[in-house]
Amino acid sequence: MFEYAPAPESRSVVDLKPSYGLFIDGKFVDPTDGGSFKSINPASEEVLAEIAEAGAEDVERAVRAARKAYDKVWGPMPGRDRAKYLFRIARLIQERSRELAVLESLDNGKPIRESRDVDLPLVAAHFFYYAGWADKLGHAGFGSNPQPIGVAAQVIPWNFPLLMLAWKIAPALAAGNTVVLKPAETTPLTALLFAEICQQAELPAGVVNIVTGAGDTGRALVEHPGVDKVAFTGSTEVGRAIARSVAGTRKKLTLELGGKAANIVFDDAPIDQAVEGIVNGIFFNQGHVCCAGSRLLVQENVADRVLESLKRRMAQLRVGDPLDKNTDVGAINSAAQLERIRELSDAGSAEGAERWSPPCELPDRGFWFAPTIFTGVTQAHRIAREEIFGPVLSVLTFRTPAEAVEKANNTPYGLSAGIWTDKGSRILWMADRLRAGVVWANTFNKFDPTSPFGGYKESGYGREGGRHGLEGYLNV
Amino acid sequence: MTATTTSARPELSELGRSETALRTFLHGLPGVDQVGAEQRAAQLGTRSIKTTAKAQAIDLAIRMVDLTTLEGADTPGKVRALAAKALRPDPADPSCPHVGAVCVYPAMVPYVAEVLAGSGVHLASVATAFPSGQAPLEIKLADTRAAVAAGADEIDMVINRGAFLAGRYKEVYDEIVATKEACGDAHLKVILETGELATYDNVRRASWLAMLAGGDFIKTSTGKVPVAATLPVTLVMLEAVRDFRAATGRQVGVKPAGGIKTTKDAIKYLVMVNETVGTDWLDPDWFRFGASSLLNDLLMQRTKLTTGTYAGPDYFTLD
Numbered sequence: 001m002f003e004y005a006p007a008p009e010s011r012s013v014v015d016l017k018p019s020y021g022l023f024i025d026g027k028f029v030d031p032t033d034g035g036s037f038k039s040i041n042p043a044s045e046e047v048l049a050e051i052a053e054a055g056a057e058d059v060e061r062a063v064r065a066a067r068k069a070y071d072k073v074w075g076p077m078p079g080r081d082r083a084k085y086l087f088r089i090a091r092l093i094q095e096r097s098r099e100l101a102v103l104e105s106l107d108n109g110k111p112i113r114e115s116r117d118v119d120l121p122l123v124a125a126h127f128f129y130y131a132g133w134a135d136k137l138g139h140a141g142f143g144s145n146p147q148p149i150g151v152a153a154q155v156i157p158w159n160f161p162l163l164m165l166a167w168k169i170a171p172a173l174a175a176g177n178t179v180v181l182k183p184a185e186t187t188p189l190t191a192l193l194f195a196e197i198c199q200q201a202e203l204p205a206g207v208v209n210i211v212t213g214a215g216d217t218g219r220a221l222v223e224h225p226g227v228d229k230v231a232f233t234g235s236t237e238v239g240r241a242i243a244r245s246v247a248g249t250r251k252k253l254t255l256e257l258g259g260k261a262a263n264i265v266f267d268d269a270p271i272d273q274a275v276e277g278i279v280n281g282i283f284f285n286q287g288h289v290c291c292a293g294s295r296l297l298v299q300e301n302v303a304d305r306v307l308e309s310l311k312r313r314m315a316q317l318r319v320g321d322p323l324d325k326n327t328d329v330g331a332i333n334s335a336a337q338l339e340r341i342r343e344l345s346d347a348g349s350a351e352g353a354e355r356w357s358p359p360c361e362l363p364d365r366g367f368w369f370a371p372t373i374f375t376g377v378t379q380a381h382r383i384a385r386e387e388i389f390g391p392v393l394s395v396l397t398f399r400t401p402a403e404a405v406e407k408a409n410n411t412p413y414g415l416s417a418g419i420w421t422d423k424g425s426r427i428l429w430m431a432d433r434l435r436a437g438v439v440w441a442n443t444f445n446k447f448d449p450t451s452p453f454g455g456y457k458e459s460g461y462g463r464e465g466g467r468h469g470l471e472g473y474l475n476v
Numbered sequence: 477m478t479a480t481t482t483s484a485r486p487e488l489s490e491l492g493r494s495e496t497a498l499r500t501f502l503h504g505l506p507g508v509d510q511v512g513a514e515q516r517a518a519q520l521g522t523r524s525i526k527t528t529a530k531a532q533a534i535d536l537a538i539r540m541v542d543l544t545t546l547e548g549a550d551t552p553g554k555v556r557a558l559a560a561k562a563l564r565p566d567p568a569d570p571s572c573p574h575v576g577a578v579c580v581y582p583a584m585v586p587y588v589a590e591v592l593a594g595s596g597v598h599l600a601s602v603a604t605a606f607p608s609g610q611a612p613l614e615i616k617l618a619d620t621r622a623a624v625a626a627g628a629d630e631i632d633m634v635i636n637r638g639a640f641l642a643g644r645y646k647e648v649y650d651e652i653v654a655t656k657e658a659c660g661d662a663h664l665k666v667i668l669e670t671g672e673l674a675t676y677d678n679v680r681r682a683s684w685l686a687m688l689a690g691g692d693f694i695k696t697s698t699g700k701v702p703v704a705a706t707l708p709v710t711l712v713m714l715e716a717v718r719d720f721r722a723a724t725g726r727q728v729g730v731k732p733a734g735g736i737k738t739t740k741d742a743i744k745y746l747v748m749v750n751e752t753v754g755t756d757w758l759d760p761d762w763f764r765f766g767a768s769s770l771l772n773d774l775l776m777q778r779t780k781l782t783t784g785t786y787a788g789p790d791y792f793t794l795d
Contacts, residue, residue: 273512
């Protein structure tokens with residue numbers, strides 16, 4: 001009846017080069033041993049560009065450049081001058097946000113609606129926010145004249161490529177550190193465009209270095225003896241390996257790892273908004289969100305009603321071309337991730353949970369997974385315990401607030417949680433008991449640069465964002 | 477979703493018998509989270525409706541317009557001109573559909589009726605001491621009967637907001653029931669005046685109250701108070717008609733009115749209808765826009781799509 005015509009965002013705003021080098025000491029350079037890999041568009045499997053693969057020698061050059069910039073330029077520079085550069089970067093990001101958003105959607109597969117309305121505004125906001133701190137560090141609660149740590153090695157994931165870059169680079173630079181950052185191998189492009197923005201902002205050479213590559217590059221970077229600080233966002237498995245490798249060194253470490261968040265819906269919740277929150281909690285960014293609300297805990301006496309509403313709402317989700325402005329759910333980022341989602345979902349069915357997806361046509365090429373819910377899930381199911389990192393929701397029920405808390409906390413993770421109820425006192429009671437770094441009340445997946453973000457238990461340690469986010473980059 | 481199930485159906489019709497039953501039911505409806513509702517409405521507003529979808533939406537929106545004039549200065553000449561416009565909104569293009577209805581004060585109904593007779597364009601009249609509703613019930617009912625007798629086939633009544641805000645739900649309910657009866661065969665649109673109800677919880681309760689009492693349509697506003705139709709208010713009302721149909725099997729229409737001036741606004745409403753209640757409501761029988769200046773903007777955008785150029789406002793009739 002009312003079919004939305006295709007409304008594609010134009011690709012022409014992005015000027016893709018056939019190949020990209022490493023960004024070291026203010027310049028794009030070729031890797032020493034000439035290795036490279038391809039970054040593809042997960043929605044079409046089309047090759048976007050050839051990316052240099054940094055080896056140990058390249059990491060060495062990058063760390064050396066960062067050290068020199070720290071000693072000679074960025075470390076001694078007054079905070080108000082560092083702020084000037086960060087404000088300039090923030091403004092350039094805003095000016096070039098359309099270009100960055102399109103590139104992010106191309107490389108990552110996320111819908112343009114999200115890269116345009118969520119990722120890019122938050123990226124710019126992070127730089128603006130931390131730019132403001134650069135000359136006020138003495139008022140951040142870490143002593144009257146806190147000092148930077150030195151050279152930070154930062155390894156970021158593929159789910160929010162540019163946003164995770166901002167979370168890492170903005171506070172590090174504001175505090176006076178220099179950085180060597182490794183973007184994920186499937187999503188390096190916006191980091192490389194960010195490198196161009198650093199050049200455009202005339203950021204002193206060596207303050208920001210970007211080395212592209214896969215796990216080996218990352219390992220070389222975090223294990224490099226010239227690094228003073230390691231910050232990692234990614235899987236708990238890799239996080240453990242990093243923690244082991246830096247143990248016994250002088251390096252400070254911040255880890256932001258996996259999650260299996262409970263989104264808890266009570267019987268007095270505003271149902272229509274709770275359903276929106278459930279959808280946003282698990283289908284936002286194809287569920288590639290470490291704090292995704294991947295376990296729905298719904299009070300048993302409203303479970304049928306909530307599920308009926310949720311299914312009706314899921315049938316409205318538009319899955320497809322990430323560059324179409326009306327797309328709600330885009331492509332899965334990689335073949336490997338798609339395989340993992342499939343494997344865990346099949347395990348869900350095999351273990352007896354009931355699987356449901358709305359009728360939806362998936363494109364032939366590229367990596368796609370229909371929004372899926374599992375009902376009849378118990379705490380014993382793998383899909384209730386392991387992080388799927390995809391558009392798959394496990395639905396469990398509870399009877400009392402105490403049971404909700406018990407089930408929500410019954411996981412090795414502790415990154416986030418959501419509470420849906422009309423009762424303010426219950427929100428506070430629950431929030432006190434949930435072992436999760438972020439607790440959202442009557443909303444989900446809300447981010448702001450002023451708010452600290454981080455986990456309990458195996459979801460990591462350290463906080464990013466807010467005044468707290470400075471601590472990981474100061475010698476305190 | 478509502479607190480009712482199909483098994484509760486017989487009880488729903490009996491709620492109006494007791495103040496306590498009504499209150500218990502209305503206050504038992506799920507709450508509305510203001511932030512969440514506004515966020516959802518804003519998100520739906522970012523849909524990009526282009527080319528063929530836009531052309532389709534514009535024609536549908538024109539067919540949904542209740543072309544309205546509710547001024548003290550209305551005259552027979554003025555409303556006849558408006559009725560003529562309703563029949564042929566774009567004299568230059570016979571493929572342009574006619575609007576859904578013309579909406580006027582009761583005294584103007586006979587003049588409009590002459591023009592619209594047999595055309596398929598409905599004739600709506602506000603009644604019940606519109607816009608304040610602050611008159612004795614007998615007068616409101618007489619107002620309604622007079623409008624119907626003069627030829628109106630749709631009545632836009634106002635609820636008794638004073639009674640609603642004071643918690644006298646049964647009084648509001650009884651007035652709607654009585655007005656519905658006075659309407660006879662005419663369709664009854666119940667104006668909630670959401671700008672005076674203030675909270676979304678109240679909007680949801682008033683929507684249910686109006687539907688339980690037999691309203692055929694629920695309408696946001698009179699257009700006579702500062703806050704008229706908004707997207708979030710319409711969202712809450714759409715959710716109410718959706719849930720009401722699920723509970724009772726009866727479909728009720730929705731009419732946002734006041735403040736909808738551009739094609740862009742109208743399309744946002746259609747997207748919201750499409751994604752909240754679905755295509756069953758994407759029809760002039762179930763969704764209307766109470767508007768006046770909206771029509772010319774729709775016509776201008778329609779001409780732009782067919783000819784590729786913007787014609788100036790001089791090419792569209794002012795009525």
